[in-house]
Amino acid sequence: MSLRIVVTVKYVPDATGDRHFADDLTVDRDDVDGLLSELDEYAVEQALQISENSDDDVEITVLTVGPEDAKDALRKALSMGADKAIHVEDDDLHGTDAIGTSLVLAKAVEKAGYDLVISGMASTDGTMGVVPALLAERLGVPQVTLLSEVSVEDGTVKGRRDGDAASERLEASLPAVVSVTDQSGEARYPSFKGIMAAKKKPVQSWDLSDLDIDEDEVGLENAYTTVDSAAERPARTAGTIVKDEGEGGKQLAEFLASQKFI
Amino acid sequence: MAEVLVYVDHVDGAVRKPTLELLTLARRIGEPVAVALGNGAADTAATLAEHGAVKVLTHEAAEYADYLVVPKVDALQAAHEAVSPAAVLVSSSTEGKEIAARLALRLGSGIITDAVDLEAGDEGPVATQSVFAASYTTKSRVSKGTPVITVKPNSAAVEAAPAAGAVEALSVSFSAQATGTKVTGRTPRESTGRPELTEAAIVVSGGRGVNGAENFAIIEALADSLGAAVGASRAAVDAGWYPHTNQVGQTGKSVSPQLYIASGISGAIQHRAGMQTSKTIVAVNKDAEAPIFDLVDYGVVGDLFDVVPQLTEEVKTRKG
Numbered sequence: 001m002s003l004r005i006v007v008t009v010k011y012v013p014d015a016t017g018d019r020h021f022a023d024d025l026t027v028d029r030d031d032v033d034g035l036l037s038e039l040d041e042y043a044v045e046q047a048l049q050i051s052e053n054s055d056d057d058v059e060i061t062v063l064t065v066g067p068e069d070a071k072d073a074l075r076k077a078l079s080m081g082a083d084k085a086i087h088v089e090d091d092d093l094h095g096t097d098a099i100g101t102s103l104v105l106a107k108a109v110e111k112a113g114y115d116l117v118i119s120g121m122a123s124t125d126g127t128m129g130v131v132p133a134l135l136a137e138r139l140g141v142p143q144v145t146l147l148s149e150v151s152v153e154d155g156t157v158k159g160r161r162d163g164d165a166a167s168e169r170l171e172a173s174l175p176a177v178v179s180v181t182d183q184s185g186e187a188r189y190p191s192f193k194g195i196m197a198a199k200k201k202p203v204q205s206w207d208l209s210d211l212d213i214d215e216d217e218v219g220l221e222n223a224y225t226t227v228d229s230a231a232e233r234p235a236r237t238a239g240t241i242v243k244d245e246g247e248g249g250k251q252l253a254e255f256l257a258s259q260k261f262i
Numbered sequence: 263m264a265e266v267l268v269y270v271d272h273v274d275g276a277v278r279k280p281t282l283e284l285l286t287l288a289r290r291i292g293e294p295v296a297v298a299l300g301n302g303a304a305d306t307a308a309t310l311a312e313h314g315a316v317k318v319l320t321h322e323a324a325e326y327a328d329y330l331v332v333p334k335v336d337a338l339q340a341a342h343e344a345v346s347p348a349a350v351l352v353s354s355s356t357e358g359k360e361i362a363a364r365l366a367l368r369l370g371s372g373i374i375t376d377a378v379d380l381e382a383g384d385e386g387p388v389a390t391q392s393v394f395a396a397s398y399t400t401k402s403r404v405s406k407g408t409p410v411i412t413v414k415p416n417s418a419a420v421e422a423a424p425a426a427g428a429v430e431a432l433s434v435s436f437s438a439q440a441t442g443t444k445v446t447g448r449t450p451r452e453s454t455g456r457p458e459l460t461e462a463a464i465v466v467s468g469g470r471g472v473n474g475a476e477n478f479a480i481i482e483a484l485a486d487s488l489g490a491a492v493g494a495s496r497a498a499v500d501a502g503w504y505p506h507t508n509q510v511g512q513t514g515k516s517v518s519p520q521l522y523i524a525s526g527i528s529g530a531i532q533h534r535a536g537m538q539t540s541k542t543i544v545a546v547n548k549d550a551e552a553p554i555f556d557l558v559d560y561g562v563v564g565d566l567f568d569v570v571p572q573l574t575e576e577v578k579t580r581k582g
């Protein structure tokens with residue numbers, strides 16, 4: 001038996017840097033340092049663990065849709081231990097929204113061949129957390145999402161989803177789309193050996209024509225949503241800051257009372 | 263007047279507060295038609311009517327509890343066919359966003375998530391969003407299909423607006439995908455008796471500075487004196503001092519209360535992402551340079567073990 005896992009990873013602007021919008025109101029990806037979305041490292045980690053715990057022959061492909069620099073994200077995932085990578089890159093993809101991105105990912109996953117797709121819980125730039133559900137809808141396979149624990153055995157994926165009201169145990173047959181949270185287990189650091197090995201691992205590049213996607217199905221002009229304006233939030237007016245000299249708690253209470261909280 | 267579908271979040275018929283907020287927003291765009299599914303669906307009608315629902319479409323079936331997400335998408339799609347609404351509103355829980363996304367895809371529509379405000383516009387509803395850890399505010403529209411929009415809790419006031427709230431049975435035929443992901447077990451979260459984190463008017467959070475699970479009693483005591491929910495930073499959660507369900511931030515809950523009190527929290531960007539839209543922000547931290555102080559309306563530089571208990575005592579005294 002063999003198990004083909006595709007991990008979807010996104011290249012995002014560094015959250016600790018100065019993120020902003022470009023003139024066309026898309027996320028500026030040129031002037032800002034980017035990296036593999038930290039939340040997708042958890043997806044790579046779970047793929048590696050499933051592989052390590054399996055008697056089957058497991059092949060892990062990492063897939064990204066993004067600009068040239070997105071290769072950095074693939075390299076990082078390969079150095080963690082994934083086997084090969086696919087980069088979907090096309091100028092016409094600029095400004096594609098979640099609905100369009102899920103189309104490209106679905107076509108790419110189908111072309112690559114898969115038994116299991118593993119995604120992160122959300123991208124750290126858009127933070128929508130919808131692409132895995134969209135991908136499952138498009139592929140017509142079960143969605144087993146937001147798992148803090150996941151395992152695969154005998155063609156079945158099982159996991160635990162900690163929701164607002166309850167913690168649920170979930171189960172579905174493969175093929176399926178899974179997403180994992182940052183509670184699923186720390187992601188490993190690439191080893192020196194891993195980094196060296198990654199340099200030799202294959203990275204395939206596909207464009208829209210390779211995926212039979214029309215340019216009018218994706219991109220900013222064909223997006224399903226329109227951003228009309230983006231304004232920097234005015235800095236909060238400087239607050240009052242006091243040093244506690246024995247009365248800090250009382251002073252704070254006085255403030256809360258003045259604001260009618262008590 | 264155009265109808266607006268509102269997906270009802272309820273527990274055995276008890277409607278959750280964010281749904282009532284959706285009804286307030288829906289009335290700015292058209293006439294709210296609520297969709298309530300699963301056990302106790304019809305019991306939601308009275309509350310929904312009180313808050314403006316002209317109609318309540320209900321459907322009970324075991325599938326809603328036994329399988330993940332898709333049965334609810336099937337039902338909303340059926341409701342969309344029955345009503346042809348001007349928009350569909352869902353509250354921004356993790357499940358709400360997944361339901362909304364799949365529905366949008368089926369309808370050939372765009373989706374906007376985590377709106378913090380919504381108003382009618384010439385070209386359809388305009389959603390305000392707070393992005394990049396709330397450092398930017400954007401206004402967006404859905405430009406294709408029926409707008410599907412998820413709204414964050416605490417984005418609007420709950421308003422009474424009595425309407426007919428006529429209950430109608432919705433007929434739903436489940437898709438082949440509906441039974442794809444089985445829920446084989448469910449452990450309900452134990453109630454702490456405190457308000458729901460995302461719905462609370464006041465949130466009192468503790469971070470690494472709290473320095474131990476047992477010390478969280480200090481944070482809880484302050485929360486209880488104010489009738490607040492308790493939050494925690496990821497550092498406190500990762501250390502095992504407080505449950506993950508209470509984590510505030512990018513990978514925890516996003517909260518937008520009237521008052522947020524952070525103690526022993528530095529204010530990392532990922533934490534700010536989940537609390538920066540709070541109306542009033544207060545912090546206690548012994549490091550005057552902590553980034554959280556950039557956000558505060560009132561800050562105390564000091565040891566939380568001195569300041570917080572004194573505050574709690576003072577709140578109790580003042581409340582009598």
Ligand SMILES: Cc1cc2nc3c(=O)[nH]c(=O)nc-3n(C[C@H](O)[C@H](O)[C@H](O)COP(=O)(O)OP(=O)(O)OC[C@H]3O[C@@H](n4cnc5c(N)ncnc54)[C@H](O)[C@@H]3O)c2cc1C
Nearest residue numbers: 469470471495496497511512513514526528532548549566
């Ligand atoms: C992908 C990703 C997602 C993340 N998601 C989240 C998230 O959802 N939520 C979240 O919170 N973080 C998140 N983080 C982690 C975040 O980057 C910070 O590490 C975390 O918020 C730090 O928590 P803290 O402020 O409690 O701890 P620290 O940064 O260590 O700060 C502790 C503070 O306590 C103060 N202190 C110590 N002792 C006392 C005392 N006795 N009295 C008063 N003050 C004292 C210190 O001066 C310090 O400022 C995420 C990180 C990543 C990479």
Ligand SMILES: Nc1ncnc2c1ncn2[C@@H]1O[C@H](COP(=O)(O)O)[C@@H](O)[C@H]1O
Nearest residue numbers: 008009065119120122123128129130131
């Ligand atoms: N451009 C992309 N390329 C690859 N994977 C993506 C992309 N966008 C989103 N994803 C995947 O979908 C998950 C959720 O993303 P989102 O819905 O944008 O928050 C991410 O954690 C990724 O696994």
